[in-house]
Amino acid sequence: MTTEQRARSISVHLVLIAYSLLAVGPILLVVMNSFKVRSAIFGSPLAPPDTSTFSLIGYEKVFRSSHILLYYSNSLIVTLVSMALVLLFGAMAAWALTEYRFRGSTVLALFLSIGIMVPIRLGSVAILNMMRSAGLNDTLTALVLVYVAQGLPMSIFILSEFIQQIPKDLRDAARCDGVPEIRIFFEVVAPLLRPAIATVAVFTIVPIWNDLWFPLILTSSDSTHTVTLGVQQFLGQYITDWNSVLAALSMAILPVVVIYVILSRQLIAGLTSGAVK
Amino acid sequence: MANLRIEQLNKRYGATTVLNDVNLSIEDGEFVVLVGPSGCGKSTLLRMIAGLDGASGGDIHIAGKLVNTLAPAERGIAMVFQSYALYPHMNVRKNMTFGLKFTGVPPTERERRVAEAARMLRLEELLERYPRDLSGGQRQRVAIGRAIVREPEVFLFDEPLSNLDAALRVSTRVEIANLHRLLKSTIVYVTHDQVEAMTLADRIVVMNKGRIEQVGKPLDLYYEPANLFVAGFIGSPAMNFFEAKVESIEGGRARVTGAAFRGLDVAAASLSVGDTLTVGVRPEHLVRGEAGAFAAEGIVELVERLGEASFAYLRRVDGRMFVAEVRGRQTPAPGETVTLVAASPDVHIFDASGLRVATGTR
Numbered sequence: 001m002t003t004e005q006r007a008r009s010i011s012v013h014l015v016l017i018a019y020s021l022l023a024v025g026p027i028l029l030v031v032m033n034s035f036k037v038r039s040a041i042f043g044s045p046l047a048p049p050d051t052s053t054f055s056l057i058g059y060e061k062v063f064r065s066s067h068i069l070l071y072y073s074n075s076l077i078v079t080l081v082s083m084a085l086v087l088l089f090g091a092m093a094a095w096a097l098t099e100y101r102f103r104g105s106t107v108l109a110l111f112l113s114i115g116i117m118v119p120i121r122l123g124s125v126a127i128l129n130m131m132r133s134a135g136l137n138d139t140l141t142a143l144v145l146v147y148v149a150q151g152l153p154m155s156i157f158i159l160s161e162f163i164q165q166i167p168k169d170l171r172d173a174a175r176c177d178g179v180p181e182i183r184i185f186f187e188v189v190a191p192l193l194r195p196a197i198a199t200v201a202v203f204t205i206v207p208i209w210n211d212l213w214f215p216l217i218l219t220s221s222d223s224t225h226t227v228t229l230g231v232q233q234f235l236g237q238y239i240t241d242w243n244s245v246l247a248a249l250s251m252a253i254l255p256v257v258v259i260y261v262i263l264s265r266q267l268i269a270g271l272t273s274g275a276v277k
Numbered sequence: 278m279a280n281l282r283i284e285q286l287n288k289r290y291g292a293t294t295v296l297n298d299v300n301l302s303i304e305d306g307e308f309v310v311l312v313g314p315s316g317c318g319k320s321t322l323l324r325m326i327a328g329l330d331g332a333s334g335g336d337i338h339i340a341g342k343l344v345n346t347l348a349p350a351e352r353g354i355a356m357v358f359q360s361y362a363l364y365p366h367m368n369v370r371k372n373m374t375f376g377l378k379f380t381g382v383p384p385t386e387r388e389r390r391v392a393e394a395a396r397m398l399r400l401e402e403l404l405e406r407y408p409r410d411l412s413g414g415q416r417q418r419v420a421i422g423r424a425i426v427r428e429p430e431v432f433l434f435d436e437p438l439s440n441l442d443a444a445l446r447v448s449t450r451v452e453i454a455n456l457h458r459l460l461k462s463t464i465v466y467v468t469h470d471q472v473e474a475m476t477l478a479d480r481i482v483v484m485n486k487g488r489i490e491q492v493g494k495p496l497d498l499y500y501e502p503a504n505l506f507v508a509g510f511i512g513s514p515a516m517n518f519f520e521a522k523v524e525s526i527e528g529g530r531a532r533v534t535g536a537a538f539r540g541l542d543v544a545a546a547s548l549s550v551g552d553t554l555t556v557g558v559r560p561e562h563l564v565r566g567e568a569g570a571f572a573a574e575g576i577v578e579l580v581e582r583l584g585e586a587s588f589a590y591l592r593r594v595d596g597r598m599f600v601a602e603v604r605g606r607q608t609p610a611p612g613e614t615v616t617l618v619a620a621s622p623d624v625h626i627f628d629a630s631g632l633r634v635a636t637g638t639r
Contacts, residue, residue, distance in 0.1 A: 169362035172329050177376025178350030191366045
């Protein structure tokens with residue numbers, strides 16, 4: 001490696017490290033401060049907890065004074081059910097749109113790509129009205145429906161690209177073998193889509209888990225609150241219970257990190273496949 | 278086992294015609310090779326027999342049954358693809374049994390068929406391996422095995438050897454020939470390689486631009502090509518062609534002359550004075566000498582030595598090239614002027630439309 005190359009490599013890494021710090025910093029700050037007493041949070045916010053400032057008071061309060069486990073399970077239910085439906089319907093629709101030519105398939109593909117361009121929040125009022133008249137107001141089902149609609153267009157788009165990379169001979173071979181179309185999809189195509197499915201799963205889960213907007217407008221009772229909404233009760237107009245807020249937020253981060261770690265190997269394969277043969 | 282009948286088969290994509298009124302009848306147990314340059318429609322024809330592509334018109338009968346509207350699996354065919362098309366996430370055994378699950382073959386019968394195919398193709402050791410761990414030749418054998426366990430009426434092969442290296446291609450070719458002898462099944466085999474076609478086929482179907490040019494036994498195609506296309510396509514290096522004219526006809530013999538060769542006497546048959554002809558002679562039928570029905574002169578430009586023979590590329594009087602096969606160690610030197618002759622049975626005459634003229638020499 002020449003000195004010029006080394007210098008370039010170092011500068012690239014400096015930029016990357018700086019960006020990583022910028023991205024990870026706030027999260028680190030939240031997690032760190034969630035383990036400190038209130039005075040230390042304000043006294044020295046950038047210092048890690050030590051023996052004198054360490055405290056679990058935030059976590060205690062969260063478990064004592066709110067239904068955090070309920071919120072958690074609500075969030076999990078909504079996220080996982082939405083993800084499952086997005087992946088199932090997304091893969092099936094992507095398969096149909098790439099594999100079969102039928103009347104209106106082009107129009108349908110175009111319609112779905114509009115879903116990528118137009119943010120779903122523009123339709124909030126209409127969605128609220130719709131859910132009200134369908135009697136789904138203040139239910140988790142309403143959230144699931146909205147998130148499935150939100151996630152589908154992008155997942156169909158990504159999965160279509162991957163399906164096109166699966167050799168056509170494989171489907172033909174399966175057809176000659178007498179495999180029914182539905183089994184070709186589930187037993188030949190779907191297993192080969194694993195990296196793509198992991199990619200779509202992460203892209204789908206993160207915005208749903210973090211979403212505050214739709215829980216805010218579609219759910220009202222405590223029993224349907226999600227984690228992001230549940231945290232809000234510690235943020236008061238006059239007093240904010242920072243210990244509890246930070247503790248709840250730290251816990252909210254955890255599942256996303258776990259899912260990402262589980263899927264990351266597949267995710268990287270998905271992001272880079274096609275880039276190199 | 279079954280015969281196969283194709284009638285008036287057409288395939289069009291918009292304005293382009295891929296297959297044009299194809300008629301073909303294949304006997305039970307016959308090994309038929311479809312051969313032709315790329316884009317001639319041979320693969321399309323095979324896919325239509327398999328039912329993977331629909332026809333724009335015409336009928337396909339397998340074992341006497343009209344199969345036009347049947348799905349591939351219901352036609353009693355099995356196909357081997359050029360890319361092998363093995364299921365990458367299943368081991369060899371599963372690759373072979375996967376299709377059988379859906380066609381109502383009981384598990385014990387599946388196992389029996391896999392064992393038999395594995396024995397026939399020497400795959401016993403590989404049954405638990407995945408396609409990614411196999412070599413090209415092994416993958417091809419698995420693909421063939423997957424076809425065998427279906428016990429089809431007709432085997433369809435789509436350029437099965439073109440992804441293999443030269444040595445493996447020869448050995449797999451022999452294996453396929455043995456397999457046909459063993460199974461006695463009807464096989465339709467697509468290739469662009471005329472050596473494969475000549476060595477494997479009971480009958481060859483030469484296709485060009487969506488039409489069948491000629492159907493016949495390998496040596497019949499070689500010695501009696503129906504037209505210029507088949508004459509030029511079968512044989513390597515390709516047949517030499519010389520422009521010619523009928524100069525005179527006398528006593529049932531026609532005098533054929535051209536710029537690049539000495540005059541030639543052939544049976545007049547259907548020829549008439551002034552006809553434009555093409556005279557064709559294969560490189561391997563040209564020998565050095567003076568006496569012969571056909572004689573052409575050229576200046577040697579290049580000699581390719583292959584060992585058992587050498588190919589001399591010669592510049593003709595009219596400026597074009599022709600090729601002659603030279604046997605033995607004595608090859609002509611570049612720059613040398615050489616006269617090459619051929620006996621009359623080895624001289625082919627084609628009329629202006631490219632059809633072979635029966636000159637009664639053979």
